[in-house]
Amino acid sequence: MHRFFRFLFTSIMIMSFVIAGNQLAVAADGQIFFKGSSTLAPVISQVAQQFMEKYGTWNKIDASLPDAKIEIFVSGGGSGEGVKAVLDGTSNFGMTARTVKEEEKKAIGDYHEFHIGTDALTISVNPDNKVCQVKPNLTKDELVKIFSGEYRTWNNLDPALAKEEIVVVIRDIGGGAHEVFQKSIMKKVDVTPSAIQSPSMGALVTKVIENKNAIGYASFGMVNVHEGEIIPLKVDGVEPTVENILDGTYYVSRPLLVVKKGNMSPIEKAFIDELLSAEGMKIVEQMGFVPAK
8 A cells, every 4th residue: 555645635625514404515517515424535535636627627528518617525524424415415425434324325215325445443553652562463352441441551451561541532423433443343332431532533643643642443544644653453363454454354444435315417427437437546545545446
């Protein structure tokens, strides 16, 4: 997996929006809106930026498309918000970093999804934490004890480690990442109330980088971007690698999906075709994820 340049949001058209009622969030010809997963948002934004720079107007792609400026807006909020935006009709597409539930599919109705890639939740720590050398492999049972708060200091995990507080860092409880972690690792055991809830995966990774006693479930993509600044541990003896994620050996993984209600318009199809193209998949890989193709 290639290390990718630091992603600069200032160069990309990312926009938060609030639309009342059920009116579709397309204000003018040529505009497309994406909402949802903060993990997937930078990928869609990067593909969109290159797409807009390459073509400029839709008719440059195909003469049958409108002579209108290509404008693609991407905002986060979490996987649940992505599904809700599609359900409410306030966004053309939703972005999720988890499997869409059957009840959500039924609520949307004419449901369509596009598999962009696969991410894994790596159990990651600060490189200055001696757990990297003393306990580079953690069992599921040990993870439950750490994230539930049963192990409060690092020496509870291993006597060779310091008697310093374990700082648990998670995504917001209602987000897709936490849902995947809860189902894969914690099951029916709750995460400690003292855990730091991060508003985005980037914020979670920053907390781990800044605190040598922190541990969190960092996105595989973010770990690749921040190679050397954050160290992923093995889970039940399995390292989070592309091969292990693809064959399911590393089981704390999740799909990266774009979802939609109803058939696509011609301009929507043009962008999704670009996203799923070899060029789009290259960006997915460059940003640290496992591409769908």
